[in-house]
Amino acid sequence: MIESVFNHRSIRQYKNQKIDDKSLDLILKAASRASTTGNMQVYSVVVTQDEAIKEQLWEAHFKQDMVKQAPVVLTFVADFNRFNKWCQQRKAKPGYDNFLSFYTASIDALLAAQNAALQAEDLGLGICYLGTTTYMAKKIIDTLNLPKGVVPVTTIVVGHPSESPNLTDRLPIEGIVHYETYKDYSEEDIDRIYAEKENLDSTKSLLEENQKETLAQIFTDNRYKKEDNIVFSNMLLEVLKEQDYMNQ
């Protein structure tokens, strides 16, 4: 049983303490051992520790304080740029400027990110994924000087935790697993699967705070709104075009 898998908590408060180079190297090495499509390694990791650049990343990531607090920000990027350059120097014509290639490179980047996250936690460090990476891809591209063929996919902040939150609730396993084929959910299934989450004390106080009738409304009306999703979808698709991944 891998301890850092089962003990994972997202950490959003960090001590003012650097990560030693040996730990950082091990985290990056862990990333590099992840499965990768055809062993092409079509991703890169940008390690940002400089305060001024972190400040710009903080702006991009909706000014979430953990981006400034954590000593290290790791941006995982889908990257066919290096591979394309290699092909061009070796009398080979790359054909990786399309959506499939972008998605393939995203998969590579995400498996590497999860290896890095777990290895960091195994060292006693804390991490948190930043979903804002895809919303604000354009600003991150500008901040990190990402050339064509490179798109930010996810970010983790890494540092020494200064909080120790409880394990987060998850849906019961039966709620996310299907045997043999997908069995669609009945009304009763949905009620059963979400019951525990809906009955948490934290859910009750959330409803009160936000003056909402159901937890689902907090997601649809406050946290992940349709109008924002549409704006960010179009921005992300525009970024894919600009970064030369939509020629199919």
Added chain:
Amino acid sequence: MIESVFNHRSIRQYKNQKIDDKSLDLILKAASRASTTGNMQVYSVVVTQDEAIKEQLWEAHFKQDMVKQAPVVLTFVADFNRFNKWCQQRKAKPGYDNFLSFYTASIDALLAAQNAALQAEDLGLGICYLGTTTYMAKKIIDTLNLPKGVVPVTTIVVGHPSESPNLTDRLPIEGIVHYETYKDYSEEDIDRIYAEKENLDSTKSLLEENQKETLAQIFTDNRYKKEDNIVFSNMLLEVLKEQDYMNQ
């Protein structure tokens, strides 16, 4: 140091031996502990062990024998279907039928997949990722009865290894890591980064076998061809439309 991170090999040959239920449950539990966007868990895992359904998946995955040989096939799917149903039952209007939501759900599915893969390896089992999942998404949707809002993202086969391959080569860490911001690669950088890979004995025999001048040509001309990428890009984008993820 997480052993299964650093000892990972893709396993393509499996013993004719089932995985016990306790191990399978632990693997699925590991998946469920991965970071997930806003704790929405917008993914599912389809566990296929039935021979007839595995045979159809084998067809989808370019008839790679490991799909039949391995006792368990885990298909990780981006899944807003469950969440949407929950919203609708709770007087909330979901706005997750767009590209950003698909990509968000893909991230969830991939982090869960990597947790499952590492936990399986920690139990002494072997795994292999199947990149064919996105190429053949439509056929997998049909085989696994995936409703709208559900798209296959990746697959791992899991079983008892009957081979023990060497660790696969990787680019040197400096080849995939950038400090502070992205430093684009010079010709000399590319030569240096790819030197080890290009000088492997396995590369030399591959060139001879395929009658190619450079390793890069084996990727562009044989393994990941532009014309195939274009076909699969269009198929995947079509799938996203059909599964109701392209309304932005």
